[in-house]
Amino acid sequence: MIVDKLFEHVKERGHVCIGLDTDYSYLPEAYAKQFKSKAEAIYNFNKDIIDATYDLAACYKVQIAYYEAMGIDGLRAYSDTLKYIKEKGQISIADIKRGDISKTAEMYAAGHFSGDFEADFVTLSPYMGINDSIEPFLKYIKENEKGIFVLVRTSNQGAKDFQYIKDENGLNLYENVADMVEKLAEENLGSCGFSSIGSVVGATNNEESGSLRKRLKTSFLLIPGYGAQGGKAEDIKAYLINGNGAVVNSSRGILLAYKKENNGEDNFAMYARNEVIRMRDDIRANI
Numbered sequence: 001m002i003v004d005k006l007f008e009h010v011k012e013r014g015h016v017c018i019g020l021d022t023d024y025s026y027l028p029e030a031y032a033k034q035f036k037s038k039a040e041a042i043y044n045f046n047k048d049i050i051d052a053t054y055d056l057a058a059c060y061k062v063q064i065a066y067y068e069a070m071g072i073d074g075l076r077a078y079s080d081t082l083k084y085i086k087e088k089g090q091i092s093i094a095d096i097k098r099g100d101i102s103k104t105a106e107m108y109a110a111g112h113f114s115g116d117f118e119a120d121f122v123t124l125s126p127y128m129g130i131n132d133s134i135e136p137f138l139k140y141i142k143e144n145e146k147g148i149f150v151l152v153r154t155s156n157q158g159a160k161d162f163q164y165i166k167d168e169n170g171l172n173l174y175e176n177v178a179d180m181v182e183k184l185a186e187e188n189l190g191s192c193g194f195s196s197i198g199s200v201v202g203a204t205n206n207e208e209s210g211s212l213r214k215r216l217k218t219s220f221l222l223i224p225g226y227g228a229q230g231g232k233a234e235d236i237k238a239y240l241i242n243g244n245g246a247v248v249n250s251s252r253g254i255l256l257a258y259k260k261e262n263n264g265e266d267n268f269a270m271y272a273r274n275e276v277i278r279m280r281d282d283i284r285a286n287i
């Protein structure tokens, strides 16, 4: 199962998931100007970041919104970025946050687990229900070495709007979602003991991280919110089991690391690499 490869990457390289949320404005100006189009510049920027970091990263998360916003050229850069991640032997998470009725979800699954936009994992919203939003993806997990990360408790302030609504037993909505995801996760275990049915849990709002991990016993975790959103390495520990079972995403923190340096523009990929090393060691020191 794909989760076994992710588990090995974490063991060998650490927990860092590099977020390719590549906004054109993040590119050094002189660098960007060399290319014929914005999309070509973005793809080449991603390629340089991947070349400088693939031996250190657990995986890459490509946030589709940044590419969709640029239309067809942007989607070509998205597709080429996913292909390059694969070419380097790396794992891709397509951050698409889809969720719809089952017939439509079937098309999302085909669209993101095969063809031009094929990725190893996708992120899903469970709001429309397990049978509709999640079930259509399961056959790819069993038959095609694919995986999913379901939104359970997100990193943003707005997480409080719905995710903390309590049921008649005093359980938060996100705890109910966690229980449903974990049930599916246990039916799709890899040999590493974790499941290719993962959960998204934010690195922020962490008072309950220990109790949440107790509910999500086998689900592999994608933890966004480190760095730019204020999540810290100390917040990760409670989510790990024997030091594994989670990847921690940072997007702006890595892509924009060069901006903190004098003349960083000329060496943006090297500064991204340095930030990945710093983040990897920061997390390891807090396990």
Ligand SMILES: O=C(O)c1cc(=O)[nH]c(=O)n1[C@@H]1O[C@H](COP(=O)(O)O)[C@@H](O)[C@H]1O
Residues within 6 Å of the ligand: 019, 021, 063, 095, 123, 153, 154, 155, 156, 200, 201, 202, 224, 225, 226, 227, 228, 229, 249, 250, 251, 252, 253
């Ligand atoms: O599913 C996600 O990846 C996600 C879930 C969540 O709860 N919070 C969250 O920030 N994300 C994503 O994680 C990334 C965070 O980016 P940075 O804040 O720049 O590191 C973005 O791609 C978000 O879309």
